Amino acid sequence: MSSPRRKRSRMEPMDAKKDSAETSQHVKVPVSKKPAKSKVKGPAARRKSSTKGSANEDDYEGAKKVEYSNWLMKSEPESRLENGVDMKFGIEDLKMQPKQTACWDGVRNYQARNFMRDMKVGQEAFFYHSNCKEPGIAGIIKIVKAAYVDHTQFDKKDSHYDPSSQEENPKWSMVDVQFVRMTKRFIPLAELKVYYQEHAATGGPLKNMALFTRSRLSVQPLIKEEFEFILSLEDKDS
DNA sequence: GCCAACGTTGGC
DNA sequence: GCCAACGTTGGC
Numbered sequence: 001m002s003s004p005r006r007k008r009s010r011m012e013p014m015d016a017k018k019d020s021a022e023t024s025q026h027v028k029v030p031v032s033k034k035p036a037k038s039k040v041k042g043p044a045a046r047r048k049s050s051t052k053g054s055a056n057e058d059d060y061e062g063a064k065k066v067e068y069s070n071w072l073m074k075s076e077p078e079s080r081l082e083n084g085v086d087m088k089f090g091i092e093d094l095k096m097q098p099k100q101t102a103c104w105d106g107v108r109n110y111q112a113r114n115f116m117r118d119m120k121v122g123q124e125a126f127f128y129h130s131n132c133k134e135p136g137i138a139g140i141i142k143i144v145k146a147a148y149v150d151h152t153q154f155d156k157k158d159s160h161y162d163p164s165s166q167e168e169n170p171k172w173s174m175v176d177v178q179f180v181r182m183t184k185r186f187i188p189l190a191e192l193k194v195y196y197q198e199h200a201a202t203g204g205p206l207k208n209m210a211l212f213t214r215s216r217l218s219v220q221p222l223i224k225e226e227f228e229f230i231l232s233l234e235d236k237d238s
Numbered sequence: 239g240c241c242a243a244c245g246t247t248g249g250c
Numbered sequence: 251g252c253c254a255a256c257g258t259t260g261g262c
Contacts, residue, residue, distance in 0.1 A: 130259085130260060214244095215243075215259080216258080
């Protein structure tokens with residue numbers, strides 16, 4: 001996310017158009033995304049991008065469709081202006097929202113969007129602080145509303161406005177997330193990296209962790225082994 | 239502020 | 251469909 005970055009707080013009472021059911025308050029969270037100015041015209045899906053995966057719609061890796069049980073969502077806890085809008089939205093900002101719930105808008109990357117579309121209500125995710133003094137996992141959130149249209153793509157005043165997206169065929173989605181708890185301690189990126197490197201060399205639960213293998217993705221999938229291993233770190237001294 | 243990694247754009 | 255140029259992410 002933007003990772004995040006983003007934050008703008010707008011809370012428009014109304015809008016939300018039908019889509020947003022009751023949960024979100026639009027607060028914005030963004031996450032990493034970028035400013036959206038993309039264009040892309042026609043063909044819409046231009047698939048593939050680089051590396052691995054499928055950038056756009058499909059997300060099969062081969063044929064086996066890996067099931068992801070958990071997620072990691074990045075957001076920026078420190079102020080940073082993007083098109084004049086402050087992207088700050090740390091876990092403390094989420095806690096202050098009504099119902100401690102916010103919509104994760106502003107994601108403008110196909111892989112990240114597709115992962116959000118795969119999210120199921122009730123699944124838990126790590127809230128990751130990026131682009132800040134101390135990057136790392138700060139808390140746990142859960143998905144409380146499955147993917148629906150991200151209204152900010154149509155808002156010219158929004159920093160993630162996407163002029164290429166048509167209302168009849170929206171390009172971008174978002175989910176609603178709710179604060180669950182802080183992790184027992186902050187789990188720094190640097191610490192995770194040490195485990196990743198060790199596991200990559202000798203085998204271990206974090207050997208393929210997206211935070212390192214696809215570091216720029218603002219919404220990342222986690223398999224159960226990754227999620228549980230990281231949770232086990234809460235009780236270590238570090 | 240630097241810059242590596244990588245996604246996107248768009249000409250050809 | 252290739253690929254160079256360009257833009258973004260995000261750690262350091």
